[in-house]
Amino acid sequence: MTTANPKYKNSFLKEVEANVEDGHMVKMCMQCGVCAGSCPLGPHWEHSPQKIFMMIRAGKREEVLSSDSMWMCTSCYNCIVRCPRKLPITHIMHGLANYAHRLGLAPQGQPTRDIAKLFWNNIIKTGRVNELTFSLAMYFKDGFGQGIKNAMAMQGVGLGLVKAKRLNPMEILGGHSCKDKSGIHKMIAKAREIEDRRKGFAQ
Amino acid sequence: MTASIATNQTILVVGGGIAGMTAALEAAECGKQVILAEKTPTLGGRTSLLYRYFPKMCHPTCGLEINLKRIRGNPNVRVMTMTEVAAVSGSRGDYNVTLKIKPRYVTEACTGCGDCGKAVTAEVPNPANYGLDKIKAAYLPHGMAYPQRFVIDPSIVGTADGEAAKAACKFGAVDLAMQEETVEFKVGSVVWATGWRPFDAAKIQPYGYDRFDNVITSLEFERLADPRGPTGGKIVRPGDGKEAKNIAFIQCAGSRDENYLRHCSRICCMATLKQTQYVREAWGEEAKSTVYYIDIRAIDRFEDFYANVWNDATVSFIKSKVARIALNEENGNPVLHGVNTEGYHRYATEHDLVVLAVGMEPEVTGVKLPDDIVLDSSNFIEGSKSGGMFGAGSAASPLDVNRAVQSATAASLKAIQVIHKTASTEASA
Numbered sequence: 001m002t003t004a005n006p007k008y009k010n011s012f013l014k015e016v017e018a019n020v021e022d023g024h025m026v027k028m029c030m031q032c033g034v035c036a037g038s039c040p041l042g043p044h045w046e047h048s049p050q051k052i053f054m055m056i057r058a059g060k061r062e063e064v065l066s067s068d069s070m071w072m073c074t075s076c077y078n079c080i081v082r083c084p085r086k087l088p089i090t091h092i093m094h095g096l097a098n099y100a101h102r103l104g105l106a107p108q109g110q111p112t113r114d115i116a117k118l119f120w121n122n123i124i125k126t127g128r129v130n131e132l133t134f135s136l137a138m139y140f141k142d143g144f145g146q147g148i149k150n151a152m153a154m155q156g157v158g159l160g161l162v163k164a165k166r167l168n169p170m171e172i173l174g175g176h177s178c179k180d181k182s183g184i185h186k187m188i189a190k191a192r193e194i195e196d197r198r199k200g201f202a203q
Numbered sequence: 204m205t206a207s208i209a210t211n212q213t214i215l216v217v218g219g220g221i222a223g224m225t226a227a228l229e230a231a232e233c234g235k236q237v238i239l240a241e242k243t244p245t246l247g248g249r250t251s252l253l254y255r256y257f258p259k260m261c262h263p264t265c266g267l268e269i270n271l272k273r274i275r276g277n278p279n280v281r282v283m284t285m286t287e288v289a290a291v292s293g294s295r296g297d298y299n300v301t302l303k304i305k306p307r308y309v310t311e312a313c314t315g316c317g318d319c320g321k322a323v324t325a326e327v328p329n330p331a332n333y334g335l336d337k338i339k340a341a342y343l344p345h346g347m348a349y350p351q352r353f354v355i356d357p358s359i360v361g362t363a364d365g366e367a368a369k370a371a372c373k374f375g376a377v378d379l380a381m382q383e384e385t386v387e388f389k390v391g392s393v394v395w396a397t398g399w400r401p402f403d404a405a406k407i408q409p410y411g412y413d414r415f416d417n418v419i420t421s422l423e424f425e426r427l428a429d430p431r432g433p434t435g436g437k438i439v440r441p442g443d444g445k446e447a448k449n450i451a452f453i454q455c456a457g458s459r460d461e462n463y464l465r466h467c468s469r470i471c472c473m474a475t476l477k478q479t480q481y482v483r484e485a486w487g488e489e490a491k492s493t494v495y496y497i498d499i500r501a502i503d504r505f506e507d508f509y510a511n512v513w514n515d516a517t518v519s520f521i522k523s524k525v526a527r528i529a530l531n532e533e534n535g536n537p538v539l540h541g542v543n544t545e546g547y548h549r550y551a552t553e554h555d556l557v558v559l560a561v562g563m564e565p566e567v568t569g570v571k572l573p574d575d576i577v578l579d580s581s582n583f584i585e586g587s588k589s590g591g592m593f594g595a596g597s598a599a600s601p602l603d604v605n606r607a608v609q610s611a612t613a614a615s616l617k618a619i620q621v622i623h624k625t626a627s628t629e630a631s632a
Contacts, residue, residue: 032455032497036549037526037541038409043549051547082409082526084460 010059019199021095022088029053035079035089045069049079049089052096065105070097071112102201114141124188127178132171209238209388211297211625214618216240216394217288218566220248221604222596223396224270225611230394230619231279238390239274240286240302243330245348246271248398250604252331252345252422254429257477257603258508264347266604271349284350289385291573295591296391296625306381308355308365313376315343315351322371325364327356329433332426335441336433341368346431355379392591392621394614395576395584399563399597402457402464409527410456410559416442417537418528418557421452421474428481438485440556442535447556448486451539452478453525454496458562466581468601471560472500476512478558483517490517493554495525495539521550528557563601593617 016023029050036048047055047069055064070093079089097113100106106113115138122134139154140147151158161167168175178184196202209215212235216227219241227239245251253263274280283304290301309319319341328334331345340356353376359365360379369377401422404412412418417440419427430436440447452475458468476499479492499520501509512518526541529551536553543550565582572578575587583601584594594600595614596607 030459030497031544032524033522033542033544034524034526036544036547037523042542048542048547050542050544082462084455084462084524086461 010057012059012061012064013057015061016056016096016099020092020099022091023095025087025092026053026056028085028087030085032084034082034084035087038078038082040076040078041072041074045072049093052093053087062105064096065100065103066107067100068107068110070094070100071107071110073097099199102199124185126175127181127184128176130171130175131167132169133175209236209390211389211391212236212622213238213388213390214392214394214615214622215288215298215300215390216396216595218242218248218396218398218596218598219246219282219284220396220398220596220607221250221266221270222398222598222607222611222614223248223394224267224274225608226394226396226595226615226618227280228270228273228277229612229615231277232273233619235279235619235622237280238283239280240283240288242285242287243344244284244307244352244354245344245350246274246282246284247345247347247349249422251347252333252425253604254425254432254481255477257473258505260477260480263604267347271347274349282350285354291393291575291592293389294575294589295587295621296628298390298393298591299387300390300393301385301387304384304386306357306383307352308357308360308377308379308381309341309353310376310378311350311352312374313352313372314374315353316373317343317353318371318373319353319355319368319377322367323359323364324367325356325359325362327358332433333420333423335423335426340364391625392593392618394593394595394611394618395567395598396595396611396614397566397584397598399601400566400568402468402562402564404456404559404561406463407457407559410453410525410557411528411530411537412559415528415530415537415557416440417447417535417555418559420456420559420561421471421478422561424478424481424558425474428478428485438482438556440535445535445555446486448482448489449491449553449555450482450493451525451537451552451554451557452492452494452560453539453557454494454499454560455524456559456561457564459497464562464564464581466562466583466601467500468562469500469502470601470603471562472496473505473508473603475558475560476501476505476509479512479515479518483515488517492518493552494518494520495523495541496520497522497524523550563597565598567598591621 031050033050036042036050047067073093075090077090118137123129139150214230214235214237216223216239219239227237231237247267250263255262285305285307287303289303292299320339323339323341325340326337327340329336329338340359343353365379401420404420426432427434427438438447457463482490482492521543522545523541523543525539529538531538537557539552568582575589577585579585584598593614595611599610
C-alpha cells in the first residue's frame with residue numbers, strides 16, 4: 001500500500017475555503033494572468049493575485065499569509081471587472097489580509113496594515129473618527145522624534161484645517177461620540193463573535 | 204409562389220453554409236424533399252470567406268465545389284436565397300413555416316456577365332470581405348457564389364444607378380419592381396443550420412478594437428491573407444498600409460469569459476496556428492508571430508499541427524491573457540500589456556498588427572425563435588421540445604468545418620427519422 005505524498009496533501013486550500021471571505025472561489029482561477037496585468041499597483045507587489053491563488057493551491061501557507069501583496073490592494077476593482085471567471089479577487093485579497101492579520105502572520109510594519117489598525121482602534125472607541133488623535137497616532141507611529149518631525153512638516157495643513165473648522169483642537173480631550181456608544185460597542189462585540197465563529201477563531 | 208412546394212414529408216433546412224448544404228444534401232440523396240433557405244444571396248456561408256482550411260491548408264473551393272455540384276444535380280433540393288424564417292408553429296411532423304424572401308432585383312435570366320456592375324457607380328461595403336473594402340452596388344457576392352447571379356443593393360433601387368443597371372442588362376434580368384414576398388407551407392421537420400457570427404470585438408473594451416486601426420479580428424485577417432481579399436493577399440496594416448511582419452495573435456478574445464461568451468469556441472486555437480503559417484508564407488524568415496494564450500486547445504489529430512507550429516522558429520508562444528492594448532502614437536503600433544504567467548514576467552510589447560482570435564457567437568443570439576426550440580446557456584440549439592427540429596453545425600455547438608459536416612449529417616438523419624415516422628403514422632391512420 002502506498003501513502004499519499006505529503007506534497008499533494010493540501011490542507012491549506014481547504015483552510016482558505018473555510019476561513020477566508022470568498023475563499024471557495026480560489027479554486028476557480030484558471031491562471032490566465034489578466035488580473036496581474038490589469039492591476040495598477042501590479043509592478044509594486046511581490047505576488048500578483050493569480051500567483052497568490054496558485055500558491056494557495058500549492059499549499060504555501062507561510063509565504064501566502066506573510067506576503068505583503070494583499071495589503072497593497074487599493075480596491076480599484078479592475079481585476080474583478082476583467083476576470084473571465086468572475087472571481088471576486090478584491091474581496092479574496094481583503095479576506096486573506098484579514099485572515100493573516102488575525103493569525104498574527106501578516107507582515108510587520110506594512111504601512112497599509114498599520115494605518116488600518118490605527119483607524120480601527122480609533123473608530124471603535126466612540127463610533128466616530130477622531131481625526132486629531134488619528135493624525136497624531138499616524139505621526140508618532142514610528143517613534144517620538146519622527147512624530148515631532150512629521151507634525152512640524154504638516155503644521156501648515158493642520159492650521160489650515162483648524163481655521164476652516166475641519167479640525168477641532170479640543171478633540172484631544174476625547175472628542176465627540178455617536179449617540180449610543182455602548183450600543184456600538186455591543187454591536188462590534190457581536191460582530192466579532194460571529195466572525196470568530198465563522199473563521200475558526202472561537203474559543 | 205404556390206404553397207404546394209412542400210408537405211409534411213418535406214424537410215426545411217435553415218441556413219446554407221457548409222452545415223446546411225450538407226444536411227440538405229444528405230436528406231435529398233436519401234430521397235427526401237428538402238427546402239434549403241439561406242438568408243444571404245449565396246450559399247457557402249462563412250466557409251466560403253476562409254482563405255484556407257486547417258489542418259490540410261487546402262482552399263475552401265475544394266469542399267464547397269463538390270457540394271454545389273451535388274446540389275445542382277439533385278432535383279430534391281430546392282434552394283431559396285435571400286430567405287429568412289419569419290415564423291414556425293406546430294410540432295414534430297407537422298410544422299407550419301412562414302418564410303420571407305427579400306427582393307434580389309435580378310431574375311433567373313441573369314447570366315452573371317457583369318454588365319450591370321460596370322454600369323453602376325455607387326459602392327457598398329463588401330460583405331464578402333467583412334466590409335474591409337467596397338464593391339459596386341450591383342454585384343456577384345463572390346467567385347464561388349451559388350446561384351451565380353448578381354444582386355442589386357436596395358440602396359440604388361429608385362436611383363439613376365438602378366436604372367443604369369437595368370439599361371445595361373442585355374437579358375432583361377434586372378427587375379427593380381421586385382417586392383418582398385411571404386410564403387407559407389407545411390414541413391415535417393426543420394434543421395437549423397443557422398451558423399455563427401464573430402463575437403463583436405468592440406465589446407472587449409481593453410483591446411480597443413473600435414479605437415485602434417491595427418487591431419483586427421481573425422476573420423478580417425483571413426481576408427487579408429486571401430488573394431481575392433481587399434489587399435490581393437498582401438498582409439498589410441489596415442491603418443497605414445505598412446507591411447505587417449510582427450503580428451500578435453490574442454486567443455480567447457471573447458471566449459471562455461463570463462463577461463462575454465461563456466463557452467470555448469474551439470476553432471480559434473487552430474485558426475491562429477493556421478494563420479501563423481500565412482505570416483510565414485508571406486514573409487519567410489522575417490515573419491514574427493506571437494501567440495498569447497491561456498492554453499492551446501488543439502484537439503486529437505490537430506496535435507501534430509500544433510507541434511509543427513511550436514517548432515517553427517518564426518512563431519513564439521506567451522502564456523498570458525493580455526490585460527490591455529495601448530497605442531504607440533508615433534508609429535501606430537499596438538502595445539500589449541500583461542503578465543507572462545510562466546515566470547510571472549510583466550511585459551509591454553509592441554507589434555505591427557494585433558489579430559484577435561474572436562469567439563463564435565450563435566447567429567440566432569438575440570433572435571426570437573419558435574417556442575419549440577431548446578437553447579443552451581450560450582444560445583446554441585440543443586434541439587426541440589417535440590423532437591422535430593434539430594441544430595446542425597455551428598448553430599448547435601462551436602465547430603470547425605469538418606465537425607460541422609459531421610454534425611449536419613447526424614441532424615439530417617434525425618430529420619429523416621421524423622419524416623419516416625410521420626409517413627408511417629399517416630399510413631396506418
